[in-house]
Amino acid sequence: MKALIMGAGAIGSLMGGFLAKAGAEVVLVGRRAHVEAVRSRGLRVEGPLGSFIVKVDAHEKPEEAKGDFDLVLITVKAYDTAEAAKQVKRLVEKQAVPLCLQNGLGVEEEASRVLGTVVFRGVTNNGAMLAQPGTVLHTGVGETLIGGRGVLMEKLVTMLNASGLPARKVDNIAEVVWIKTLVNAGINPLGAITGLRNGELLEVGWLRSLMKAVVEEGASIAKKMGVELGIDPVELTFKVAKDTANNKNSMLQDLERKKRTEVDYINGAIVKAAQQVGMEAPLNEALTKLVKAMEGVRWRN
Structure with missing residues (x-):
């Protein structure tokens, strides 16, 4: 799986880190200081499930990322959803499947209006914070719930579980x-x-x-x-x-x-x-x- 994390804050970096740990090819899109630290030293994840460093690609803008993607994981703040969707529209138009993993009601509908396609939705009950650029603290272990049908969503859940991060697919x-x-x-x-x-x-x-x-x-x-x-x-x-x-x-x-x-x-x-x-x-x-x-x-x- 090749995944672009649109919004490499705390939760985005946490998800990207665990997906990379499970073998996914991950690209983070985030702020300059975090991007530069990840490029230089890798992404470090610390928490109750252990500490590890993964080598992932990182950019300030999604258009800087090379190649096509299987998954675009939107993890920006809810109020930035529409703008984030605009920035990843090119990738979605090729083949990437969009999934919103955010707080709040209606973010997937907001993204869908911009992208012109179905946007899947997920919820995570993990806690995380950026301790410093390049380092994310996993402050609380929780389950990640993914909605939507399809092989890719099944694979996402499988990879998260394989990494040690609890996840399951839900119909509701x-x-x-x-x-x-x-x-x-x-x-x-x-x-x-x-x-x-x-x-x-x-x-x-x-x-x-x-x-x-x-x-x-x-x-x-x-x-x-x-x-x-x-x-x-x-x-x-x-x-x-x-x-x-x-x-x-x-x-x-x-x-x-x-x-x-x-x-x-x-x-x-x-x-x-x-x-x-x-x-x-x-x-x-x-x-x-x-x-x-x-x-x-x-x-x-």
């Missing part, structure tokens, strides 16, 4: 995406607004209650849209917060780095989904507006 990817989004909707904005780590949110009674209410509000909208969750999303949200107690969620990290967050694709997307079915989502709407306000303050400062 829409439900999986909703569940992941509800968990993120309950944890991420509350951590971002308060500055608390995931586990600390559970220790404050009113925050725990608010988390529950936010997730329940989103779950009611999913149900109205005909999405069968098949699991209690509130209990799962509490479990994830407990299991990742020492983590600062990505939304909080983005605010601390004065970067744009993905709140529009998480809580904001729940608000849009509610509007589509004639419902309201006041809690998710309020959290979206608060986080957006904080983005503005951080940028001004």
